[in-house]
Amino acid sequence: MSIFSFVKKSIHKTLLERSFWIGCLCMLTVFVAFRIVRQINNPYRFHPHTQVVVADISSWMTFDYINTAFDLPTDYLRNAMHINDSRYPKIPIGRYAQKNKLNEDQLIMQVQSLVQSYKK
Amino acid sequence: MEFILSSLLSYLLLYKYAVLFGVTYLAALALPIPAAATLIASAAFASQGYFSFTWVVITAITGNIFGDATAYWIVRLYGYKALYKLRWHKYLESGTFLAISGLFERHRPLILFFSRFEVIATVSVNIISALRGLSYPRFLLFTGPGEVAQVLAYASLGYLFGGSWQALSAFLGNVSILVVLLFFILIGLFWRKIAKRAIHSRISVE
Numbered sequence: 001m002s003i004f005s006f007v008k009k010s011i012h013k014t015l016l017e018r019s020f021w022i023g024c025l026c027m028l029t030v031f032v033a034f035r036i037v038r039q040i041n042n043p044y045r046f047h048p049h050t051q052v053v054v055a056d057i058s059s060w061m062t063f064d065y066i067n068t069a070f071d072l073p074t075d076y077l078r079n080a081m082h083i084n085d086s087r088y089p090k091i092p093i094g095r096y097a098q099k100n101k102l103n104e105d106q107l108i109m110q111v112q113s114l115v116q117s118y119k120k
Numbered sequence: 121m122e123f124i125l126s127s128l129l130s131y132l133l134l135y136k137y138a139v140l141f142g143v144t145y146l147a148a149l150a151l152p153i154p155a156a157a158t159l160i161a162s163a164a165f166a167s168q169g170y171f172s173f174t175w176v177v178i179t180a181i182t183g184n185i186f187g188d189a190t191a192y193w194i195v196r197l198y199g200y201k202a203l204y205k206l207r208w209h210k211y212l213e214s215g216t217f218l219a220i221s222g223l224f225e226r227h228r229p230l231i232l233f234f235s236r237f238e239v240i241a242t243v244s245v246n247i248i249s250a251l252r253g254l255s256y257p258r259f260l261l262f263t264g265p266g267e268v269a270q271v272l273a274y275a276s277l278g279y280l281f282g283g284s285w286q287a288l289s290a291f292l293g294n295v296s297i298l299v300v301l302l303f304f305i306l307i308g309l310f311w312r313k314i315a316k317r318a319i320h321s322r323i324s325v326e
Contacts, residue, residue, distance in 0.1 A: 022308040029301040032294050039291045052168060052283050060129040069168045092130040 054112050054119075059094030059104055066093075070115050080114050125154050129161060137175055141183040148187020150243040156274055156296075157289040163278025164285035177275050184236070184267040185260075188246055192259060195250035212251065224248055229262045236266030237273075238296055 052069045063077055067089055078088050085091060085099070093111060097104040132139045140162050147155030159180050166173040203209045211217055224231055224245075232249070235241035249259050274292075281288040 018308055018311070022305055025301050025305045025308065029298060029305065032298045032301065036291065036294045036298065039287065039294065056283070058126075060126045060133075062130065062133045065133045065165070065170055068170045090134055092133070094126075095130065 054115050057093075057108055057112050057115065059097070059108060060092055062092050063089035063096075066111065066115065070119070072115065072118055076118060077111065077114060081110065125157055128154065128158055132158060132162065133165070133170070136171065137179045140176065140179045144180050144183030145187040145190075147239060148184055148242065148246075149191050154289075155239065156292065159271065159274045160278035160285050160289045160292070163275040164282040166275075167279045167282030173275065173279060177271055180271040180275065181267055184271065185264060188242070188263055188267070189256070189260075191243065191246045192250045192256065195247050196253075196256075199247070199251050220248065221252055224252065228254075232259065232262035233266040233269070236263060236270040238300060240300060 054070075057066065063083075066072065067074055067077065074089060077083065083096070085096060088096075093107060094104055096102075097107045128139070128143065132143075140158060143153055143155050143158045147153045159176070162171055162176045162180070163173065165171045166176050200209070203212065231245060235245040246263075277288060277292070278285050
């Protein structure tokens with residue numbers, strides 16, 4: 001009997017398999033734990049405040065939501081951006097950009113600066 | 121997941137409670153939808169005055185309970201038939217399933233209640249409950265309060281951390297993954313002990 005087959009027989013197969021999976025799970029656990037620690041240590045992204053900030057404005061937000069969240073008059077963004085879409089304000093920024101073949105990032109920046117200037 | 125969430129958020133802002141109900145309902149049917157993130161986002165929008173917190177909670181609880189009920193009845197009515205057709209019924213007689221069933225019988229109220237806080241646990245427990253033939257009123261007796269507690273916990277956090285709900289959602293997602301991983305590691309380490317105790321308790325119950 002070769003050494004290899006002897007070792008193979010002597011080691012309990014299920015124990016080896018179990019140890020392998022537990023080892024994999026432990027590595028994954030350490031990875032996830034590191035991510036959690038990093039998230040806790042990031043005070044800008046993770047602190048209790050209810051108000052959304054201008055930097056948070058994203059493509060999925062509708063004009064209606066932005067008007068409510070930043071307390072803007074309903075027609076402020078429509079007039080400032082010359083929006084003629086009949087679905088305004090119930091249309092997401094991203095979809096509006098796509099429909100009108102506009103650059104999404106530029107449009108978001110435009111909305112951010114308009115909200116910022118209204119707040120001043 | 122990021123893309124799915126972005127699309128979902130747009131629809132959530134457009135169709136409000138209907139989308140929240142749909143997401144919570146479908147998530148209970150094991151569809152890979154970010155239901156917890158959607159619930160936290162809805163509560164955050166409520167803190168900013170765009171949603172009503174009360175309606176967010178009521179809609180999410182209703183969606184979850186209806187989703188659980190649908191999953192339960194599908195497995196109850198067609199589970200065994202499907203398993204026999206797929207020739208997977210042998211797994212129901214396996215030692216692992218018997219051990220899990222024994223464990224389930226022993227701590228049923230606790231397992232039904234706390235499984236609501238984790239989507240994989242929710243789906244697994246719904247399937248086991250239906251396959252074990254647990255009556256629906258009994259199932260609802262413990263899963264109902266569990267759903268209420270889960271929705272209130274997530275919604276309260278979303279309301280409290282309104283502006284940074286995305287960071288909170290990612291954080292809770294990671295914590296949830298960590299809990300599941302630790303659970304599987306513990307099961308792996310103490311499997312023989314757990315299986316022995318579970319089978320023993322099952323025999324004594326029968």
